[in-house]
Amino acid sequence: MKTSTPLKLFYFSQGLGLVYFWISLAIPYLMYRGFSSVEAFSLMAMYQFMGVFMEYPTGVVGDRFGYRRTLFLANSLNALAMVILAQTGPSWVYAVGLIVLALGVGFSSGNNQGLLKTVSSNPRRDTANLTALAEFVIFLSSITGAWIGVISFELALYISAAAMFSSNIPLLFVPSDTNLRAKTKTLTVIIKDG
DSSP: OOOOHHHHHHHHHHHHHTOOTHHHHHHHHHHHTTOOHHHHHHHHHHHHHHHHHHHHHHHHHHHHHOHHHHHHHHHHHHHHHHHHHTSOOOHHHHHHHHHHHHHHHHHHTTHHHHHHHHHOSOHHHHHHHHHHHHHHHHHHHHHHHHHHHHHOHHHHHHHHHHHHHHTHHHHTTSOOOGGGGGTSOOHHHHHHHO
16 A cells, blocks of 8 residues: 655654664763762653653643644754753753753654644555664664764764754645644633643
């Protein structure tokens, strides 16, 4: 079965957005920046907590303002987080970077599925393909990130940032889904339901 062009662009965007070297470098990088192992794991726990906390509000934004727009925001925030994390600074800089990353990941989570449904003729099959793509890219990113990290942690983070921001380019050519606003509840009702 032939894959549509918007679906191919969506997959390409998702693949670039998942060049996530941070996944293999997080703890070693934070320890390289002077954090103890307890502090590094505590920061990562804070990041995970923020990710869970941000899941609902970021989904509401996508439902209300469009999945494609929200994915632009997600990709940009993820890239910004990598740039922030690559900087030398006090501990609060890394906390801010992880908060920005949690926001970006939150905006991506679920909204990518929403956009997929707007460009797919077979959402079940294409969701399985997206999951396989995500697992493959994250697997390769983990290995590649570790190799690049041997050369320079910062370089790995900057390459991730470039790939994540570049994932916005294919999204420009995916049809807009802004007609969702008419189908969604008002923001007040959504907040009340939440």
